Amino acid sequence: MKRFPRTTLAVTVAGAASFALVLSGCSANAGGEQSTDENVKLTVATFNEFGYDDLFAEYEKANPNVTITHKKAATSNEARDNLTTRLAAGSGLSDIEAIEVDWLPELLQYSDQFIDLASDDVDERWLDWKTEAATDADGRLIAYGTDIGPEAVCYRSDLFAAAGLPTDRAEVAALLGTSWESYYAAGEKFAAAGTNVPWFDSAGATWQGVVNQIPNAYEEEDGTIIATGNPEVKKAYTSVLEASSTLSAHLGQWSDDWTASFQNDGFATMLCPGWMLGVISGNAEGVAGWDIADTFPGGGGNWGGSYLTVPEQSKNQAEAQKLASWLTAPEQQLKAFASKGTFPSQLEALESDELLGATNEFFNNAPTGEILANRAAAVDVTPYKGEFYFAINDAMQQALTRVEDGTMTADESWAQWVTDVESLG
Amino acid sequence: MTTVAAVEVNARSIRRIALSHTLSRWDVRFSPYLYISPFFLVFAVMGLFPLLYTAWVSVHDWNLIGGQGDFVGLENFVTVLSQGYFWNSLRNTFSIFLLSSIPQIIVALGIAAVLDFNLRGKTFWRMGVLLPYVVAPVAVALIFNDLFGDKFGLINSAIMSLGLEPVRWHVDVIPSHLAIATMVNFRWTGYNALIFLAAMQAVPRDYYEAAIIDGANRWRTFGSITLPLLRPIIIFVILTSTIGGLQIFDEARMFDNVGQGGASRQWQTLTLYIYELGWNQRNFGRASAVAWLLFLIIILIAVINFLITRRIAGTGDRKLRVRAKGIS
Numbered sequence: 198m199k200r201f202p203r204t205t206l207a208v209t210v211a212g213a214a215s216f217a218l219v220l221s222g223c224s225a226n227a228g229g230e231q232s233t234d235e236n237v238k239l240t241v242a243t244f245n246e247f248g249y250d251d252l253f254a255e256y257e258k259a260n261p262n263v264t265i266t267h268k269k270a271a272t273s274n275e276a277r278d279n280l281t282t283r284l285a286a287g288s289g290l291s292d293i294e295a296i297e298v299d300w301l302p303e304l305l306q307y308s309d310q311f312i313d314l315a316s317d318d319v320d321e322r323w324l325d326w327k328t329e330a331a332t333d334a335d336g337r338l339i340a341y342g343t344d345i346g347p348e349a350v351c352y353r354s355d356l357f358a359a360a361g362l363p364t365d366r367a368e369v370a371a372l373l374g375t376s377w378e379s380y381y382a383a384g385e386k387f388a389a390a391g392t393n394v395p396w397f398d399s400a401g402a403t404w405q406g407v408v409n410q411i412p413n414a415y416e417e418e419d420g421t422i423i424a425t426g427n428p429e430v431k432k433a434y435t436s437v438l439e440a441s442s443t444l445s446a447h448l449g450q451w452s453d454d455w456t457a458s459f460q461n462d463g464f465a466t467m468l469c470p471g472w473m474l475g476v477i478s479g480n481a482e483g484v485a486g487w488d489i490a491d492t493f494p495g496g497g498g499n500w501g502g503s504y505l506t507v508p509e510q511s512k513n514q515a516e517a518q519k520l521a522s523w524l525t526a527p528e529q530q531l532k533a534f535a536s537k538g539t540f541p542s543q544l545e546a547l548e549s550d551e552l553l554g555a556t557n558e559f560f561n562n563a564p565t566g567e568i569l570a571n572r573a574a575a576v577d578v579t580p581y582k583g584e585f586y587f588a589i590n591d592a593m594q595q596a597l598t599r600v601e602d603g604t605m606t607a608d609e610s611w612a613q614w615v616t617d618v619e620s621l622g
Numbered sequence: 623m624t625t626v627a628a629v630e631v632n633a634r635s636i637r638r639i640a641l642s643h644t645l646s647r648w649d650v651r652f653s654p655y656l657y658i659s660p661f662f663l664v665f666a667v668m669g670l671f672p673l674l675y676t677a678w679v680s681v682h683d684w685n686l687i688g689g690q691g692d693f694v695g696l697e698n699f700v701t702v703l704s705q706g707y708f709w710n711s712l713r714n715t716f717s718i719f720l721l722s723s724i725p726q727i728i729v730a731l732g733i734a735a736v737l738d739f740n741l742r743g744k745t746f747w748r749m750g751v752l753l754p755y756v757v758a759p760v761a762v763a764l765i766f767n768d769l770f771g772d773k774f775g776l777i778n779s780a781i782m783s784l785g786l787e788p789v790r791w792h793v794d795v796i797p798s799h800l801a802i803a804t805m806v807n808f809r810w811t812g813y814n815a816l817i818f819l820a821a822m823q824a825v826p827r828d829y830y831e832a833a834i835i836d837g838a839n840r841w842r843t844f845g846s847i848t849l850p851l852l853r854p855i856i857i858f859v860i861l862t863s864t865i866g867g868l869q870i871f872d873e874a875r876m877f878d879n880v881g882q883g884g885a886s887r888q889w890q891t892l893t894l895y896i897y898e899l900g901w902n903q904r905n906f907g908r909a910s911a912v913a914w915l916l917f918l919i920i921i922l923i924a925v926i927n928f929l930i931t932r933r934i935a936g937t938g939d940r941k942l943r944v945r946a947k948g949i950s
Contacts, residue, residue, distance in 0.1 A: 278901065284687050303904070307687050451879040452792075453767050457774035588903050591882075596849060600887035602793040605886065613886075620705055 207379035221344045233539075235262060236274075237516045242268040246342065246504070247295060248533030252524060263516065273297045277374040282399035288577040290508040292517035295607045297503045298339060301330060302582035307334035311506045312514050314341055319522055322340030327542045330366055331504055340504035340619035341525040347572035348406060348498040352478060356465045360390035363405050364531030370492040373466075377407065377436065380494040384444040387465060393465045395446035400597040406468045407433045408590065409580050410495050415590070416583035424589050434540075434593075438607050439598055447601040456480050468493070470500040471540035471569045490560045493566040494501065497575030502542060527593060540569055547573060585621055592617040627891075673917070680910035686900060691907075697912035702899075708912065710887050711895040714799065718874070718891060719801035719867035722810075726784050727859060729853075730811050734818035735844060748819070751812035762805050763876030770801040792878055798889040805873040810866070821855040822848060861927050868920050869893050893918045936941075 198249040233470075243249060253265045268291055271274040277300050283289040288416065296304060304311070315338040322328075331340040350373055354364040358559060363369055371384050384396030397403055408414050411433065415424035441447070446464040448455040457466065459480035469477065469489065477487055505521040509512055521527060527546035533539050534552065546552055547570050555566030596614035599605040605613065679700055683691030702708050733751060741747055754762070769776045770791040778788040789797045823849060833843045849856075871893040875881045882898050883890025890898070892912065900909030 239789055257643070281901070281904075285689070303687075310687075448773070449878070451878075452770045453775075453879075454773040457771065481865065483654075486733065589904065595880075595885040602790070604793060605890075621700075 216269065220394065226460050236264070237262055237513055238264045239293065239513060239520055240266045240268060240289035241293040241295075241520070242270065242276065243295040244270040244273045244278070244297075244442070246537040246539070248291055248535075248537030248539055249524060251539050252529055252532060253600060256520060257524060261522070265472065265520070273299075280304075284508070288510060290510045291505065292511040292513050293521050294506050294508055295343070296504050296506055297356060298330060298504070299587060301340065301504065302586050303584060304506075305331075305339070306584050307337050308335075308337060310509050311339040312509055312511075312518065313337040314507060314521065314569055315520055316338065316518075316522070317523075322525070322527070322544065323542050324544060324547075324573065324576075326499070326576060327502070329579055330582075340506045341540040342522050343503045343505060343525055343530065343533070344472070345542040345573060346472055346501035347540065347569050347576060348468050348470045348493050348500050349568055350466055350490045350492060351469040351493075351560070352466040352490060353462075353486045354488045356392060356394055356462065357387070360388070360392045360465075362387060362388045364488055366488060366561075369488070370490040373490055373492050373494070375492060375494065375496070377440075381440045383445065384440070384466075388443060392465075393461050396444035396466060397441075398446050398448050398458070398464045398467050399450050399457060400441035400445050400447075400601050402468060403441065403445075403596045404433070404437050404593065404597055405500060406498050407437055409498050409595075410502065410578050412578055413581050415579060415586055418581060418583075420583060422589070422618065422621075424618050427456060432612075434611065435607070437557045438480055438597065440622070441597075441601060445601060449598055450602075461485065465512070468500075471565075472501060472538070474532075474560065474565060475538055478557075486561075487559060489557075489563045489565060489566040489568055491571055493572060493575065496577055497572060500575075503539075540573070542573075588621055589618055592621075660808045676913050679906055680914050682907055684744050684910070686906055694907065698907045699915070702911045702915070707887055707890065707895060708915075711883070711890045711892050714883070714887070714889055715868055715870065715891045715893075717796075718799050718802050718806070718889070719864070720871055721799050722806040722870075723860070723867050725908035726801075726807045726811050726814060726863065727856070729807070731813035731818055731856075731861075732823055733811065733815040735848065737815065737819050738822045748816065751815050753812065755810065755813040756810050757809070759805070759809060759872035762809055762875055763873055766801070766805045766808070767877070790901065792884065793888070795888045798877065798884065800871070802873050802877055802889055805877075806833035806867075806870060809873075810863065814863070817859060819857060821852050825851045825886045857927075864923055865920060866915065866929060868923065873895070877911075890925075892919075914937065 238456070239390060241249070241253070249267070253267060255264055257263055270279060275523055276295065277297070280290070280294055280296065280300075281303075282415075283448075284304075289528075290479060301459075303472050315336075319341065321340075326343070327342040328338065331342065332338050352373075353368060354369075357369065359365050363372055374382050374383070387394075387396055405491070410431075411429050413423065414427065414430055414433075416422055446458060448458050448463060455463070459477070460483075467477075481487060505525060507517045511517050525543070527541065527543040527549070529537070530541040531546050531549060531551055534546070535553075541547060541552065552566045553564075554569060555564070556562050557565040592614055596610045599610040600607050627680050679690075681695055682693055685691065686925060735750065737744075737747060767775075771778065772788065772790055772792050777789065778791075782788050785827050791801050829847045829851075833847060837864070838846070868890050872893050874883060874889050874891050875897070877889060878884065882902070883894045893916070896909045896912045896916070898907050
C-alpha cells in the first residue's frame with residue numbers, strides 16, 4: 198500500500214537535525230578490522246532517503262581501500278522495478294540492494310538469490326519481528342533491518358478543540374483508547390459535535406492498520422491462499438466499511454486530493470507510522486494543530502520500513518556484508534535517524550537517549566522519539582506475508598475504494614475482490 | 623609461344639572483364655538490400671526476436687523472477703480471454719483512442735490551416751504548437767492531475783462555484799476517459815498540426831489563386847483543395863495515431879497514484895493490463911498472451927486502415943480532378 202516515496206517524508210521525526218549530532222566520530226568499530234589492503238569498489242542502491250550520505254564518507258575514511266558508489270532511486274517503486282528486472286536478468290544488481298518490507302515477501306520466494314547474512318555480530322541486534330520477517334523458510338537471514346514504521350495516531354488538536362474534545366496528548370490517547378471500537382466511537386463523538394470534518398482519511402489507510410494485526414490474513418505459511426474464506430478478513434472488511442461510511446473522508450491515500458486535503462481541513466485523525474510525520478508536516482505546511490497520541494487501536498502496528506540485502510550476484514559479497522552490517526549497526530542508524538528521521542529497528546538504538554529525547558516541533562513539540570519507541574514495543578503480531586500478499590492486498594484496497602466512491606455496494610465489491618483473488622493463482 | 627601468351631592474356635582480361643561485370647551486376651542487384659539491411663538487422667534483434675520470444679513466453683507458465691515454468695499451450699490466452707478485465711481494458715483502449723484521435727486530428731487540421739496563413743512571427747507560433755510535444759508525458763500528467771482532481775481540482779472548483787455537481791473524474795468511466803484523452807490531445811495535437819502544415823505548404827499556390835479568382839471563399843478552398851490534397855497525409859496521421867492510440871500507457875498510468883486504471887479498472891488500457899499482469903502479479907505468461915493479442919488487434923486495425931486508405935486515396939485523386947475541373 199505504501200506507494201509514496203518515503204522520502205519527502207523522511208524529512209521527519211525531529212526537527213531532527215536540531216538535536217545534537219554528538220555521535221559523529223565516535224563509532225567504535227567502523228567496519229571492523231581492516232582485513233585486506235585490496236582495493237574494493239562497492240555499489241549501494243537505495244531509494245528515497247536512507248540518510249547514508251555522510252555515513253559512506255565516514256566508512257571510506259575508516260577503510261581507505263573501499264570506494265562506495267551510491268545509486269539512489271527516487272521512489273521505492275522504481276527501486277522495486279529495478280531490482281526485480283535485474284534479478285530476472287541475472288546481472289546488474291548492486292553489491293548492496295535496499296528493499297522495502299512490502300516487497301520483502303515476494304523476494305523471500307527467491308531467497309537463494311541473496312546471500313545468508315546471519316552472523317554472531319548481528320544476533321539480537323533487531324526487534325524480533327523485524328528479523329523474523331527477513332528470515333526464509335530455511336532459517337537464512339537475507340536482509341539486515343534498517344528502519345521501521347511503528348504506528349501511532351496523529352490528530353488535529355485545533356479541530357478536536359472545536360468539537361469540544363480534549364486536546365492534550367495523554368487525554369487524547371485515553372479518548373481514542375486501544376481498540377478499533379473505541380477509536381471509531383471517538384470518531385462518532387467528534388462527528389456528533391457537528392464540525393463537518395471527517396474523522397479519518399480513507400478506508401484503505403484504516404484497513405492497512407487493521408490487516409497488519411491479523412497474523413494470517415490472506416495466506417497460510419504453507420502458501421495456501423485463504424483470503425476469500427477467512428472470516429477475520431470478512432469481519433474486518435465489514436467493520437472498516439461500516440466505520441468509513443460515516444467517518445471517512447473517502448480520500449484515497451497518496452492521491453492528489455488526499456495531498457491537497459491537508460491544506461483544507463480534510464480530516465481530523467490519521468494512523469501515522471514514524472515516516473508519516475514527515476509526510477504530514479510536508480503536506481500540511483503552515484497548518485497549525487497537528488499532534489501525535491501515544492496509542493494505536495487494536496494493539497501495536499507496524500507499517501513499512503526497509504532492509505539491506507546482498508544479492509548473490511555481488512562479486513564482493515564479504516565486503517558488502519561488512520558494509521551492510523556497519524550501516525545497520527545502532528550507532529549508524531541513529532545518525533541516519535538524526536539526518537533523515539528513519540526510525541531505527543535496532544534494540545540498542547531504541548533505548549538510546551538520543552532517540553528517546555527527540556522531539557518534533559511541527560507536532561506541538563511532541564516527544565516523537567519516545568512515543569514511537571513505545572509504539573514499536575507494542576507491536577505484538579507479525580503478520581505473515583507470502584508471495585501473493587502484495588497483489589491480494591492491492592486488490593483489497595481497490596475493493597474498499599470501489600465502495601467508498603460508490604461504484605459498487607460492499608457485497609458487489611467483495612464479490613469482485615473474490616474474483617480478482619481467484620484469478621491470481 | 624607469343625600467340626599462346628597473347629591468347630592467355632586476352633582470356634585473362636576477358637575473365638577480368640567478365641568478373642567485373644558480374645560484380646557490378648551483383649552490385650546493382652544486391653547493394654540496395656545491403657544498404658537497407660542495417661535496419662532489418664536491428665529490427666530482427668530489437669523487434670522480431672522479442673516478438674517471437676514473447677510468443678514463446680506466452681505458452682508457458684512464466685514468473686518475472688522465477689523464469690520459465692511448464693509448457694501450458696494456449697491456457698494463458700484462454701484464461702486472459704475469459705477474464706472480465708481483458709474485455710474491459712479493450713473497451714477502455716478503444717474509447718480513449720477514439721476520444722483522443724478524432725478531436726486531435728480535426729483540431730490539428732484547423733491549427734495547421736491557421737498557421738498556413740501569413741502570420742506575423744511564424745516560427746514563434748509554429749514552435750509554440752510543438753512545445754507540448756516536448757514536455758514529458760509524465761510531467762503533462764502531473765499538471766493535468768491538478769486540473770482533474772475529484773475534490774480539489776481546478777475544473778471541479780470552477781464547476782462547483784457555478785453551483786453544479788462536480789465531475790467524478792476518477793470514478794466514472796467516461797469522465798476519466800475524457801480526462802486522459804485531454805492529456806493525450808494536449809501532447810499530440812501540435813505535433814500532428816505541424817505534419818499537416820508541412821503538407822499544406824506543398825500544395826501548389828496556383829490552385830488557391832485560381833479558386834479565389836473564381837470567387838471561392840476560404841472555407842471552400844479548404845474543403846475543395848486543401849483537404850483532398852492532404853488525404854495521403856491524413857491517412858498517415860490516422861495510421862500512426864491508431865498505433866499510438868492503442869498503446870496509450872503513460873497518461874493512463876499517471877492518472878492516479880495507483881497506476882492500475884482505477885479501483886474498478888475504469889481507465890485501464892490494454893498496456894496497463896499487461897503491466898499489471900507482468901509486474902504486479904509477475905505472471906509473464908499471461909502478460910505475454912495479452913501482448914500478443916494486442917499485437918494481433920493492431921495488425922487487424924492496420925489492415926482495415928490500409929484497405930480504407932487504398933480506396934480513399936484512389937477516390938481522393940479522382941474527386942480532386944473533378945473538383946479542380948469544376949473550379950477552373
